[in-house]
Amino acid sequence: MRQSRTLIPTLKETPADADIASHQWLLRAGYIRQNFSGVYSFLPLGKKVLDKIEQVVREEMDKVGANEVLMPALQSADLWRESGRWDKMGPELMRLNDRHEREFVLGPTHEEVATSMIRDEVKSYKKLPLTLYQIQTKFRDERRPRFGLLRGREFIMKDAYSFHDSEQSLEESYQTMYQAYTQIFTRLGLNFRAVIADSGAMGGKDTHEFMALSQVGEDTIAFSDQSDYAANIEMAEVLDCYSFSEQEAKPLELVDTPNQKTMQQVADYLGHALDAGMKSLLYQIDDAFVLVVTRGDHEVNEIKLKNHFAASKVELADEKVSGELLQAGFGSLGPIDVPAEVKVVCDLAVRAMANVTCGANQDDKHYVNVNPKRDLVNVEYADLRFIKAGDPSPDGKGTIEFAEGIEIGQVFKLGSFYAEQLGATYLNDQGKSETMLMGCYGVGVSRTLAAIVEQHHDDKGIVWPVQVAPxxxxxxxxxxxxxxxxxxxxxxxxxxxxxxxxxxxxxxxxxxxxxxxxxxxxxxxxxxxxxxxxxxxxxxxxxxxxxxxxxxxxxxxxxxxxxxxxxx
Amino acid sequence: MRQSRTLIPTLKETPADADIASHQWLLRAGYIRQNFSGVYSFLPLGKKVLDKIEQVVREEMDKVGANEVLMPALQSADLWRESGRWDKMGPELMRLNDRHEREFVLGPTHEEVATSMIRDEVKSYKKLPLTLYQIQTKFRDERRPRFGLLRGREFIMKDAYSFHDSEQSLEESYQTMYQAYTQIFTRLGLNFRAVIADSGAMGGKDTHEFMALSQVGEDTIAFSDQSDYAANIEMAEVLDCYSFSEQEAKPLELVDTPNQKTMQQVADYLGHALDAGMKSLLYQIDDAFVLVVTRGDHEVNEIKLKNHFAASKVELADEKVSGELLQAGFGSLGPIDVPAEVKVVCDLAVRAMANVTCGANQDDKHYVNVNPKRDLVNVEYADLRFIKAGDPSPDGKGTIEFAEGIEIGQVFKLGSFYAEQLGATYLNDQGKSETMLMGCYGVGVSRTLAAIVEQHHDDKGIVWPVQVAPxxxxxxxxxxxxxxxxxxxxxxxxxxxxxxxxxxxxxxxxxxxxxxxxxxxxxxxxxxxxxxxxxxxxxxxxxxxxxxxxxxxxxxxxxxxxxxxxxx
Incomplete structure (x- = not known):
């Protein structure tokens, strides 16, 4: 292509509103232009890179036997009512009416459309499993679109949906897709991790997010320095391999800690390290009050807390409640002599502590020389804390490091959620009607383009890997x-x-x-x-x-x- | 692909609501499914054919130096206000609001977006000409979607926009695109014609529609049996090559024609052929009343009438007006002795008639032996009728036949309309600011798929040309x-x-x-x-x-x- 006959409007200056590298370079090098907030045009160079990414995605999808289709962007509101998402989703779902005042949705994803299509066309176990995919423009009315292509209101996705007659078949597809995604992002020249992610509210179970490591991600990833273990920081398990102290237990002692409220203040006042104190937080978990105890240098992971209690709501209690139930303010709470109506749960790390400090449930007083085995009664132990850099990797290989990540893909076992809502059943080999199982699998195509630039640029511009270069x-x-x-x-x-x-x-x-x-x-x-x-x-x-x-x-x-x- | 692992839901029966061949066969053979009125999914086979069509389009666009881009479906209402189309377009334009109540359009075409982009990025004649194209999903809220993929509410288009600094450059692009379109539809195995079309209201001038000949088109095409001449029937010129009668003029005579109102009744009553009578219709053209005269077997083409008078409104007058102005009802109107306030205009064919009949402007009376040269005074002659099958082709080669057509493409000289509305200017080689000229060029990709099936099926199903077969x-x-x-x-x-x-x-x-x-x-x-x-x-x-x-x-x-x- 002759440069004189195409449109590559390079810019000398970095546009003021572009605050991350990919957004800056894609604008400056003339790959994209913003039409309005969160909505972009791909200029000739941008379109070429997009095509190369799509081609890699398509080849890997075809290789694993997924069938390419093209479903419409316009979706009927009725379908979304059937799934329950019409009410569940907020203003990020773009809605519109046609000339006859019928309601529509501009598809952010296509679970409903895909499920209804398979419900109507597939009646027998003989036609399962079946996987459909498409590469398509999606819509999501972000409240604050930002970071260029990373969080836009109109973007390109590859979305795939698989349909199954058994858990085993779903598991096989899930693994196949996981491998295909690994292949895709490797071919695209990305430094990425498949991280264990939270399956959220949609009734699903297993899910991995594929995260491109970067400076600017919206998620933090915990990953092993020696294996391919990686998890969203909220999901990373902490191994129970704390070494128990060899110290002899000293006698428990009540000491004054006037006006010392924070962990750090108490530690400084008593002259010990942060990790020689217990941190006790009073939570309201659904309708119960729970004292949650961690080592002083650890942070409570509320997702773990929620999962541990299979709760739907987890939040810190009011300090007033603390006074009523435990006769002390937040600064002096602790797991000794807790009334029966307050449950105590300690992180696993607490169990290995010896001769440490904790609040005494009296204002301005702490216990020292606390030894859990001796002093804590009616206490439950569980993995409740955030993993930290330097912790052993949960798979036993190497130690944990942190990175920011851009979510570029996700594989998800949806299970029977959508199939139940929309009535997608089939006849099994006994002629009996059963509900299908589903998986869904997404690649953020335009977002992947930005992620590649985040990882492949220097101070003069973009440095494309050959396979995706325009x-x-x-x-x-x-x-x-x-x-x-x-x-x-x-x-x-x-x-x-x-x-x-x-x-x-x-x-x-x-x-x-x-x-x-x-x-x-x-x-x-x-x-x-x-x-x-x-x-x-x-x-x-x-x-x-x-x-x-x-x-x-x-x-x-x-x-x-x-x-x-x-x-x- | 193993058929057991893909989705090809064939149907034994023709779906009740599918009334044309392409819609029936694409449903029955499992290529598409309707999601709701006017909105379809392309199943695996349909997607494959779509890809093949798109690939041909892309190759021919690239060959002529057009640059592929991807503009967004969401367009800002403000841009449409700038062009004037926000008000001009009715409910077929899909409009929506975002969460901040800002107004948007779901693009049916991209003149505004393309023009605004070029306005912002191209400032010098050195960067012109420039052609952008995209293959993209478009939206149009048809009142009555029908004929499957032929008239849908969400469909796939290739749209291209060219920008120029001279009429000559625009003309070159227009010709190049015309040739590329000919190449595209030839490669796709279509029997088509490029027809001269009406440029409508958008300020453009030259335009050709590419029509696939078919049984079910929404347009009628007049084409030559010996050349590549073709025109939309409204646009086809009729040559002035009528042979003048050699008959000697007989004396004009007033005869009674009691209760004979229509041309056929009068002809039968007087015992002559339909083409030996003049048909006179009273029109209101803008604010004037005009008697329009054609040969009895010809039909007035109101588009020609409108263009002849450069009028904005053309409609038949009320019969009451006829009584007031011409003292006769519709059944007895004629071009002899017409009062000065009524203009008389005759089709060119009338001039060559001899010894024929016309209404006498007295109820139940006609003149016979009318000879225009002798009997019609203050009369204008012009090409005013619809062309007929059997007429000589306007290019002088062969005779005219008719066919129905499906519009699959259009090339259009937009001229300066959008550039003026949106302020797309450039500096010419003298450093002077000038308004750009534009062309636009569309291919209905999903519609082309249907047109291919209209032309390639038998009583058992679809018969794909090799180049587009799935x-x-x-x-x-x-x-x-x-x-x-x-x-x-x-x-x-x-x-x-x-x-x-x-x-x-x-x-x-x-x-x-x-x-x-x-x-x-x-x-x-x-x-x-x-x-x-x-x-x-x-x-x-x-x-x-x-x-x-x-x-x-x-x-x-x-x-x-x-x-x-x-x-x-």
Whole structure:
């Protein structure tokens, strides 16, 4: 493609409202433009990268036997009433009426449409399992769209739905999709982790999120430095492998701690480390009051608390309640002598502590030399805390590190939720009607594009991995007024395109400096520059990623590219 | 693809609400399903055909240097206010509000978005001409969606927009696109015509519609049997090549025609042919009353009338007005002795008539032996009638035939309309600001799919042209209980897919009759059937289009297919 005949509106300055790297570079290098808040156009370069990503997704989906379809963006509100999501979803669901005042939804996902279609068309176990997928524009009315393509109101997703007649069949599809996703994101050149995620409210069970590691993610991931273990920080289990103290238990003692309220204040006042104190928090969990105890340097993970009690509501109690039930304010709570109406639950780490401090349930007083085994009675132990960097990895391999992540995909066992709501049944091999099981599997296609840029840029622009680059080669003619440069440029352009290479040819009448800067911005993997040595047929070859430069005769370009693009 | 693992829900009966061939066959053969009125899902087979069509469109667009982009479906109402279309368009424009009550449009086309983007990014004549295109889902709230994919509310379009700094540049793009469209529809196996169309209200000038000839179109096309001339029937010029009668003019005579009102009644009563009478109709054209005269067997074309008078309103006058102005009812009007306040305009055919009849502007009376040259004064002649089958073609080559047509594409010189409304200007080579000129070019992608089926089916199902068929080969194993048939089927499936063929493999445990019927419905070009002669390695090959059958050894399938698919 001749650069003079396409639209690549590069910008010299970083747009003021773009606050993350991918948003900045995609704007500056002319890949996308915002139409209005959260809604973007893909310009020619952006569309090309999108196509390459979609092609990888499509190939891997086809490989595992998923069937590509195209369902409509417009969905009937009635279907959403059947599933219950019409009421459950808030203003992020885009709703509209047609000319006859019938209600519609602009699809954010297609569980309802897919399920209703399979309900109507598949009646027998013989046609199961069956997996459908589509690559399509989705809509979600985000309250505050931000981060460019990362959180938009109109975006491109690959969504897939699988239908099953047994848990085992669902499990097989889930594993197959998990592998396919691993393959997809590996091929796209992403540094990612499949993390154990929360299955949320939709009745599902197992779910993994695929997270691209980055500086700017909206989620924190705990991952092992030595294995592929990774989990959303809320979901990461903490192993019960605390080493018990060898110290001899000293006698329990009540001490004054006037006006010392926080863990840190008490520790400083009594002269011990933070991890030699117990932290006690009073929670209201559904209708009960629970004292939750962790080591002083640990944080309560309320998701674990919720799951432990199979509760629907978890929140800190009011300090007034603390005074009524435990006769002390928040600063002096502790697990000793707790009245029966308050349950006590301690994190596993607490059990291994020895001769430590805790609140005495009297204002301005703490116990010291507390030893759980001796001093805590009627107490339950469970894994209740957030994992920390340096903790052992839950799979027993390596230690935990943290990273921010961009969610680029998710695999999800939906189970029977939608099939039950919408009545998707089949006849089993005994002729008996049963409810289908379902899985759903999403890839954020436009978001993946942004994630790739987050991971692949430097201070001059984007640095595309070859497999998703809009072009393989950027051919520059430095001085369009020099006949010999133009002639050699044209000759090389013809030569490369005839050989099947994807070439962006900068034939514009611009200064060399602008051409170099634009080329760095755009980030095509290989650059071939025709300059002063054109008379001798000599060009400069440069690798965007490594900066490696070499001078070559133009006849050697193709063998050089062949070696570089196909190193094996 | 194994048929047991995909979704091809064929139907034995024609769905009651499908009243045209493409809708019936696409439903019956399991290519599409209706989600609700005017909104469809493309099932796996439908999606595959769609992809093939899109690929042809994309290749031809790329070939002429158009740049693929992807603009959003959501468009800001403000842009539509700038162009004036927010008010001009009725309820067919889908409108919605976001959570902040801002107004949006679901794009039916993208003139506004494309123009605003180019306005913002292109400032110099050096970057023109520039053509952008996209293949995208569009929305249009049809009052009565019908004919399956032909008139839906959500559909797929290729839309392109070109931007220019001169009429000549626009003309070049227009011609290039015209050729590309001819190429596209030819490659897709369609019998079509590029017809001269009405440019309507949007300020444009030249426009051609590409019409697929069919039984069910919503438009009638007049085309030459000997050249590529074709026009929408409203637009077809009628040549002024009437042969003047050699008869000697007889004396004008007033005769009684009691109760004879219609042309046919008068002709029968007076004993002459329909084309020996003049038909006179009183029109109100803007604020004037005009008597429009044609030959008795011709029909007034009101579009021509409107254009002739450069009028904005053309309608038949009330019969009361006729009585007041011409002292006669509709049955006895004529162009002789017309008062000055009523203008008389005659179709060119009238001028060549001799010794014919016309109304006398007295009820129940007609003149006979009327000779225009002698008897009609203060009369204007113009081309005012609809062309008829058998008329000479306006390009002088051949005679006119009629066909119904499905509009599958349109090329349109928009001129400066949108650029003016939205302020899309550039600096010319003198540094002076000028308004851009634009063209727009559409292909109805999903509609084209339906048009192909309209032209390519028989009484058993669809008969795909090879280039758009969902698969090249349909492989059938007739009896899945016979080990030797299954083994040979698997072997051939492996052989064909390894050789790069696209194969649908009917491995289902169904009866042979069902498999044959489904195969005819689906309409894949080549069928390979493994049956009773599997033991000897003999299969049956059948060509869907011709019905040609042959028995072959399975090792001869690939050479046979190679010859058939690449006949040259």
């Amino acid at each position: 072009y393989q080669i950027h051919l520059l003619v430095l001085n369009s007024k020099k006949e010999e440069q133009v002639q050699l440029g044209e000759q090389i352009y013809h030569q490369l395109t005839s050989a099947g290479y994807d070439v962006l040819y900068d034939d514009r009448k611009e200064r060399a400096g602008i051409k170099f800067a634009d080329s760095d911005l755009i980030g095509i993997p290989y650059r071939v520059t025709v300059g002063k040595q054109a008379d001798d047929g000599i060009v400069e070859c440069k690798v965007r990623m490594t900066g490696e430069q070499s001078e070559r005769h133009f006849k050697e370009i193709i063998p050089y590219l062949e070696r570089s693009l196909n190193p094996n | 698969y090249q080969i349909h492989l059938l194993v007739l009896n899945s209980k016979k080990e030797e048939q299954v083994q040979l089927g698997e072997q051939i499936y492996h052989q064909l897919t390894s050789a790069g063929y696209d194969v649908l493999y009917d491995d289902r445990k169904e009866r042979a009759g069902i498999k044959f019927a489904d195969s005819d419905l689906i309409g894949i070009p080549y069928r390979v059937t493994v049956g009773k002669q599997a033991d000897d390695g003999i299969v049956e090959c059948k060509v869907r289009m011709t019905g040609e059958q042959s028995e072959r050894h399975f090792k001869e399938i690939i050479p046979y297919l190679e010859r058939s698919l690449n006949p040259n």
